[in-house]
Amino acid sequence: MSRTLIIAEHGGGRLNPATAKCVSCAADIGHPVDIAVFAETAADIAAEAAALTGVDKVLTIEDADFGQPLAAMIAPEAAAMAGDYSHVLGPSTTYGKDLMPRIAALLDVNQVSDIMQVTGSHRFQRPIYAGNAIVDVEAPEGAPVVATVRTASYAAAGNGGSAAVESRAAGAERPQHSRYLDLKSEGGDRPDLQTASRVVSGGRALGSADNFELVYRLADKLGAAVGASRAAVDAEYVANDLQVGQTGKIIAPDLYMAFGISGAIQHVTGIKDAGTIVAVNKDAEAPIFEIADIGLVGDLFQVIPELEAALDDG
Amino acid sequence: MKILVGIKRVVDYNVRIRVKPDGSGVDTDGVKMSINPFDEIALEEALRIKEAGKAEEVIVVSIGGDECQQQLRTGLAMGADRAIQIQTDQALQPLAAAKALLKIVQQEQPGLVLLGKQAIDDDNNQTGQMLAALWGRPQATFASQVVLEDGTATVTREVDAGLETIAVDLPAVVTSDLRLNEPRFVKLPEIMKAKRKPLDVQPLADLGIESGHQLSVTRHAPPAQRARGVMVESAAELVSELKNRGLL
Ligand SMILES: Cc1cc2nc3c(=O)[nH]c(=O)nc-3n(C[C@H](O)[C@H](O)[C@H](O)COP(=O)(O)OP(=O)(O)OC[C@H]3O[C@@H](n4cnc5c(N)ncnc54)[C@H](O)[C@@H]3O)c2cc1C
Numbered sequence: 173m174s175r176t177l178i179i180a181e182h183g184g185g186r187l188n189p190a191t192a193k194c195v196s197c198a199a200d201i202g203h204p205v206d207i208a209v210f211a212e213t214a215a216d217i218a219a220e221a222a223a224l225t226g227v228d229k230v231l232t233i234e235d236a237d238f239g240q241p242l243a244a245m246i247a248p249e250a251a252a253m254a255g256d257y258s259h260v261l262g263p264s265t266t267y268g269k270d271l272m273p274r275i276a277a278l279l280d281v282n283q284v285s286d287i288m289q290v291t292g293s294h295r296f297q298r299p300i301y302a303g304n305a306i307v308d309v310e311a312p313e314g315a316p317v318v319a320t321v322r323t324a325s326y327a328a329a330g331n332g333g334s335a336a337v338e339s340r341a342a343g344a345e346r347p348q349h350s351r352y353l354d355l356k357s358e359g360g361d362r363p364d365l366q367t368a369s370r371v372v373s374g375g376r377a378l379g380s381a382d383n384f385e386l387v388y389r390l391a392d393k394l395g396a397a398v399g400a401s402r403a404a405v406d407a408e409y410v411a412n413d414l415q416v417g418q419t420g421k422i423i424a425p426d427l428y429m430a431f432g433i434s435g436a437i438q439h440v441t442g443i444k445d446a447g448t449i450v451a452v453n454k455d456a457e458a459p460i461f462e463i464a465d466i467g468l469v470g471d472l473f474q475v476i477p478e479l480e481a482a483l484d485d486g
Numbered sequence: 487m488k489i490l491v492g493i494k495r496v497v498d499y500n501v502r503i504r505v506k507p508d509g510s511g512v513d514t515d516g517v518k519m520s521i522n523p524f525d526e527i528a529l530e531e532a533l534r535i536k537e538a539g540k541a542e543e544v545i546v547v548s549i550g551g552d553e554c555q556q557q558l559r560t561g562l563a564m565g566a567d568r569a570i571q572i573q574t575d576q577a578l579q580p581l582a583a584a585k586a587l588l589k590i591v592q593q594e595q596p597g598l599v600l601l602g603k604q605a606i607d608d609d610n611n612q613t614g615q616m617l618a619a620l621w622g623r624p625q626a627t628f629a630s631q632v633v634l635e636d637g638t639a640t641v642t643r644e645v646d647a648g649l650e651t652i653a654v655d656l657p658a659v660v661t662s663d664l665r666l667n668e669p670r671f672v673k674l675p676e677i678m679k680a681k682r683k684p685l686d687v688q689p690l691a692d693l694g695i696e697s698g699h700q701l702s703v704t705r706h707a708p709p710a711q712r713a714r715g716v717m718v719e720s721a722a723e724l725v726s727e728l729k730n731r732g733l734l
Contacts, residue, residue: 183647242652244618244624244625247619265646266628266644266645266646267645269611269627270615270627270628271615273580273611273612273614273615273616273619274615274616274618274619274625275619276581276612277581277616277619277620278619280581280698280699281699282579282581282698282699282700282701283580283610283612284701285609285611299609300607300608301497301503301512301606301607302606304502304503305503305707305708305709306706306707306708306709307705307707308703308705308707309701309704310701310702310704311699312699312701312702315699347624348655349623349624349654349655349658350625350652350654350655351654352652353640353651353652353653354650355645355647355648355650355651356648356649356650356651357647358648394734405665406664406665411648412630412644412665413644413645413646413647413648419603419604419663419664421646427728437502444709447733448728448731448733449712449715450724461717463715465712465713465716466715466716466717466718466724466727467715467716467717467718468717468719468720468721469717470720470721475721475724478720478722481721482721482722482725483725483734
């Protein structure tokens with residue numbers, strides 16, 4: 173029964189890249205890996221999951237009730253499947269954070285939240301206090317390990333697999349008390365913040381939604397995703413899904429550029445795994461410079477246009 | 487309808503915490519303690535629902551040693567009607583906390599339970615979901631808007647893809663995100679009044695819960711430090727530095 177089940181995350185008929193990162197974490201645990209796809213129509217998503225390197229089986233559980241990501245619908249079914257597994261993993265995205273603890277409670281176990289490293293089949297490292305301390309956690313033997321995977325700590329598994337896809341019938345009782353209504357997404361054609369290799373972020377200093385255009389323009393020039401501090405989101409310069417940090421997205425791009433962001437611990441915890449951090453701030457004492465790889469003291473309203481010009485010059 | 491709000495005593499979010507040199511934990515001696523910010527937002531929401539005439543009573547509950555009475559009193563000063571302390575010197579893990587809260591839910595029969603989405607000490611983000619599961623009731627996590635009508639809560643949730651809206655039948659568990667509201671400041675007369683509001687102490691042992699399988703935390707360590715960076719003087723220098731590193 174040493175076997176790992178990953179609950180796939182998907183949206184718009186596609187597998188979310190966070191799932192491939194869970195596969196990499198599962199590989200470190202070392203047991204055979206299955207992926208469960210709960211969906212109304214699972215075939216395309218299952219095909220993507222089956223292609224991930226290191227996956228043994230993909231199980232599809234199709235039902236109209238699984239067409240939307242409602243934790244209360246999926247948890248009883250996932251908990252019923254858990255009997256065949258030693259480990260049940262999900263990503264520490266909002267989807268996984270919502271769902272996995274509900275599964276854990278049904279199995280009478282605590283969840284290991286935000287695995288950043290596997291040090292044994294039941295031993296893990298995870299961050300607490302917004303990443304200001306790392307703890308070693310040991311889960312008891314003889315009970316299923318339910319965990320979320322801190323996606324910024326793992327590279328996505330490759331696409332060299334050809335797992336078998338099996339369909340399973342849904343059997344658990346489903347509640348009538350929860351209904352999905354809608355999702356409002358700003359979307360757009362820009363790269364996705366969670367997977368982009370470059371991210372350009374703006375803070376309170378931008379001062380308005382209109383001024384935030386500066387950040388968008390530079391991002392487009394670099395083919396980068398756009399991020400923001402909580403202050404910029406609270407002030408409604410940009411939508412909530414662009415927030416980076418403890419309560420926003422934890423990201424690990426190759427290049428992160430922060431403009432007019434002070435570097436509060438809650439923000440910095442979201443970018444600690446970035447390859448190179450660039451900070452532009454007019455205050456030389458701003459804490460963001462303590463973690464920046466390249467710092468520039470200056471006014472962003474001057475620096476961004478100069479950067480654009482320098483980039484145009486090649 | 488009653489609303490039950492869970493509040494946890496945590497190290498204030500402005501404190502830069504330090505890991506003890508022997509790795510046994512985080513230094514909390516003489517450190518400022520506060521209500522977990524997400525719980526404060528949950529309480530504010532409960533108070534606004536009551537003020538809008540949609541609830542009659544707001545009860546705050548905290549699990550901890552007697553020092554958490556300080557946070558309960560702050561909750562009472564914000565406007566909660568009464569407080570319950572689940573008294574224990576152990577630090578409960580989320581599953582045990584959810585089981586303890588379920589006992590209070592069974593005693594009080596609230597129409598709505600509001601909790602913070604996570605506590606900023608352990609960052610677990612589990613208790614609300616676990617309580618909902620054990621109670622067999624709906625959960626609406628990471629709420630940025632809550633509208634109550636006809637026994638239903640319509641909740642807008644902050645999710646990675648944007649803003650999702652779900653409807654859940656009451657009773658339900660809702661966990662708050664940062665943009666749900668801005669908590670009020672407590673005024674001095676309210677602090678005085680709060681001293682006379684009821685605070686009921688229930689020893690954890692009397693609730694008769696089984697804590698279930700526990701995780702053991704064996705060591706605390708400070709995070710890996712990033713190497714000290716370089717400063718550049720101009721945009722042009724920044725671009726050439728990025729090119730040198732192969733990033734452009
Ligand atoms: C529970 C909790 C969770 C939180 N979660 C998050 C989170 O997930 N993400 C997050 O980001 N924050 C989070 N915060 C908020 C965090 O503490 C900070 O308040 C926030 O990050 C500040 O945003 P900022 O850096 O844009 O604004 P400020 O701190 O106001 O910084 C603005 C910066 O811009 C600089 N500046 C001003 N004008 C210019 C100019 N013309 N050119 C260049 N620089 C300029 C200033 O020197 C300053 O450093 C959280 C807080 C709490 C309590």
